[in-house]
Amino acid sequence: MKTIKINIVSSSEEIYSGEATMVFATGTLGELGIAPGHTPLLTGLAAGPVRVQNGSDEETFFCSGGFLEVQPDLVTVLSDTAERAESLDESEAIKAKEVAEQELANKDTSIDYAKASAQLAEAVARLKTIQKLRKKQ
């Protein structure tokens, strides 16, 4: 029986890697069934199960969204670790900006290159001195 390679990964781990005769997933536009030799396809995944059939064996994984890529001999599922919503991303972005603004409070925005390199040179010199001291002993 013909099989297709399937990899399911999330950003923090590899979830599944193996061969399948048929893969079922929930795309953003509806259910998908992928058999070996499928035409190249790129789609978003909605939260839902991903079923991997190999002969009579079947394994099910839950996927909270992400992307699915199909090549004729390969299926790749890029799963998100958490559900993502535009509004949530937005609030995270605002948070990151706010922290930056707090850090920046009443400070000019141009880099003082002379000061930066002086500070770094001092730190490097200190490290070098420590190394030299060590070598002497």
Added chain:
Amino acid sequence: MANTKEVRKQIASIKSTQKITSAMEMVAASKMKKTQDTMLEGRPYSLKIKDVISHVALANSEYPHPFYEERKTKKSCFIVVASDKGLCGGLNINLFKQVIAKSAELNQREIDSCFALIGTKASSFFKSVGGEVVAVAEKLGDKPNPDDLIGLTKVVLDMHKNNDIDQVYLCSNIFVNTMTQQPNVEQLIPLAPEEQNEEAPSQWDYIYEPEAKELLDGLLTRYIESLVYQAVIENNACEQAAKMIAMKNATDNAGDLIKELELLYNNVRQAAITQELSEIVGGASAV
């Protein structure tokens, strides 16, 4: 002449410092193992998404994505990944040195810089030297969550979308091995196009469900996010390795110091005894 009590006190204080540094060394060693594991666990995703992206780049897509577009550069953004805690040798300093050098080089070509900072050490450094900071993510801990970086990445990508910035650089340490960490400044956007395979001119394209634009936007955003996340967890492993080495050195130094001080202590003690004896002898002969 130093007195014995002083030297003894000094020895005791160095010994207790040594205890702390050796404990920190052991903590760093065990954390290093964990952070390295996390780094390796994150790899499959970044490899796979890289594969997909390279397929996408090969496909004869109807929608050229702005991340691939070379624009005339007026402003660049540096995403700087540093550690939250110090006591890790020259790890952060060496990275900042490269960032500043790159930024100064761009500055000479009249390209402005702005910074998105990850890690407390990065924000405190740029606080003291200046520079336009657009986003900050701090205190991510030893096992950072990819979700903690979404905000920062989004700020940077939104700026790119609005043409506020034209280039994005990712600056972080690369884990070579326990002894070596390599500071690295890498261009994220525009994405370097993959080398085209000349034998197979791409005639095919994906079926996109739903729209190509929407999908590629999402996918490339995830790609950048995953690169940033990977950099953060790799930098974590670097931090623990560097910390372990730094603490080992500190422990060894303390050992050497103690040895010297003990020698001094014995000298001082012997000198005191000798002096006392000669005083007694001198006193007796005077009587």
